[in-house]
Amino acid sequence: MILEQYYIECLSHASYLIGDETTGRAIVVDPRRDITEYLDDAAKYGLTIEGVINTHLHADFVSGHLELVDAVGAWVGFGESADTEYPIRRLRHGEHVSLGTVDIEILSTPGHTWESISLLVRENPLAAPSAVLTGDSMFIGDVGRPDLANLADGTNTDLARAMYRTVHETLLMLPDSVTVMPAHGAGSSCGKNLSSELTSTIGEQRRTNPSVQPMTEDAFVALVTDGQPAVPAYFSTDVALNKSNRALLDQGRHIPALSPTELRTGLAEGIRVLDARTPDDFAAGHVRGSINVGFDGRFAETGGMVADIGGRIALITYPGQQQDAAMRLARIGSDNVIGYLTVDTDGTFPDTLTDLVRTAPRTEVVALDSLLSADAITLIDIRNPGEREDGVIAGAQPIPLAQLRSHLDDLPQDKPIVVYCAGGWRSSVAASLLRADGIENVSDLVGGYTAWIESSSTLVDSQELSSVTE
Known part of the structure; x- marks a missing residue:
């Protein structure tokens, strides 16, 4: 069995490739939009990606299921209550998805959202389970928050109570040896106490995760509904994009350089200019009207807080970071980056922009x-x-x-x-x-x-x- 984890720091997001070496069949779980890495690894292992499973309708990034449908003709699976504009395979609790020998059992695990599922993976149908891909149901050190944009007809309390049952009646019923592989790590806004560890075990979480300790349902509800991070406004936009037949990401796209005149014109027209340099370099000199979202931090999520999804964006970066910065924004659905201007670490802007350069108090x-x-x-x-x-x-x-x-x-x-x-x-x-x-x-x-x-x-x-x- 092949079980690969792909983790990106700027969104604290984990996705997975599950493959059967005997049959060459594979699925991808919770993919991001830039899918080249999954395709390359599938080719390396001699696998054909035949399906994509999203553990839920994601709010913090745009999932790459449509890109994989376009690239390899994969089917798309969700929990049975998911509502989408495109055809999906509705996966029910207890259903098994077979890759030949490798077996994936669907567990209904509502709480973060109603359609949330987890995937219990076995080397073969008779083997003990080896891993559970928990999506945003159980994290390392926490559980998924119940108050994000895709609440359907429920309330935060309804979902929190569903999460209590998910934890105690489904996930903690698994053997202690099962590896826990969630969709997010530390820094994600999908929970409040996520660990920087990327995997754990059911046994370790049973011992150390504060959110899954024995407690009453009311105490659990109070715990998971209090103190959560503020929800970025773009989350509701990304839920809508993940439900829709949105535009596909061009996997080979290249963001063009902007001339100083083009940047000046863009500013006058009201585009958002995101300056991805460090706070110290930004303070020492920046273009008036630009916003400092450092490339070395949570660039994608924070970019979504300060610039509208779909709005025109120009980037100011250090040399060599511009294409990666644009891709990070594309992962949350901000596809309309019109171009970039690079500034070296000495902070020197083009002479024709010096009248716009300011220091930051x-x-x-x-x-x-x-x-x-x-x-x-x-x-x-x-x-x-x-x-x-x-x-x-x-x-x-x-x-x-x-x-x-x-x-x-x-x-x-x-x-x-x-x-x-x-x-x-x-x-x-x-x-x-x-x-x-x-x-x-x-x-x-x-x-x-x-x-x-x-x-x-x-x-x-x-x-x-x-x-x-x-």
């Missing part, structure tokens, strides 16, 4: 307390609810980054705004977003909450030392 943690004491700023905490449970800076107004665009009209503008996150990456996104959307007097807190805590601790220690020596 930043606030150091040593200045923050005095600014707050003087009531001289509005402080915005853009972290997620679960992060704020670990502590906040007094006086901060909580608006998670994923919701910031929808709250622009609510922000007071009678004094400068300072935004902060955990470490400074997201706050650079937020500050540049606000400036791009017309709120000019905005800075980000360098180093974020982590730097503020460290500075506060140092200050307290110094004061205590002074009081002792006096």
Whole structure:
């Protein structure tokens, strides 16, 4: 049996190839849109991809099932309650999908969504199960959240109760030795406590996963409905795309370079310009109106928070990152990247754009307390609810980054705004977003909450030392 995992960090997304070496038959599970890697590996192993199974209608990325249908004529399978515009194979609980010798048993595992399924994989029909592909039902260290866009006719509580039964009546009934292979890892917005580990076992999750410990159903519902990350607005768009006969991704597409004049014209026409350089380089010099979404972070998901799916986008990147950056956006359905401009690490822009280049105001943690004491700023905490449970800076107004665009009209503008996150990456996104959307007097807190805590601790220690020596 061949069971390959494909993991991409910028979406914390795992997809899978399951193949039968004796028959050469294979399926792909939860694929992304750029499918070349699956096709290449299938060819390497002598496999024919005959089917695609999505464990649910994904919200955080656009699945590549239609690209695989186009490339190899595969059938598409979903849980039986899925609603799509294209023909699907409706997979029912207890049904077996055979690849010849390798056997895949369908488990209905609602909770994240109603149509959610898991795939129990055996080397042959008589063998003990070796792995379960849990989609967004069970993660390593957590379970899937019950409150995303594709809720059908249910409520968050209904889905949470369904998840309780999924965990305790289906997944935890499997042998401890079964390998758990989920669709997401740490950083995903599909849960709140996901581990950076990419696989585990049922036994290990039984022992260590806080969300699957013995508890009442009501306690479980309270646990999984509280403290979840804010939902990016593009999630509902991607659910709709995953239900529809959308346009296919050109697997060989190449995003063109933009001249300085073309970039200037695009800005004047209102396109979104995403600058994928580091926050420090962006602050040192950037094109007015651009938004800093660093390539080294959660570029795709964050890009979906600040730029509309389907909207025209131009990229500013370091040399060599431009095509990958465009592909990352395409994975969430942002296909309309019109081109790119590259800037070297020295930060030099073309001479014809120098009149548009600005520095970004930043606030150091040593200045923050005095600014707050003087009531001289509005402080915005853009972290997620679960992060704020670990502590906040007094006086901060909580608006998670994923919701910031929808709250622009609510922000007071009678004094400068300072935004902060955990470490400074997201706050650079937020500050540049606000400036791009017309709120000019905005800075980000360098180093974020982590730097503020460290500075506060140092200050307290110094004061205590002074009081002792006096």
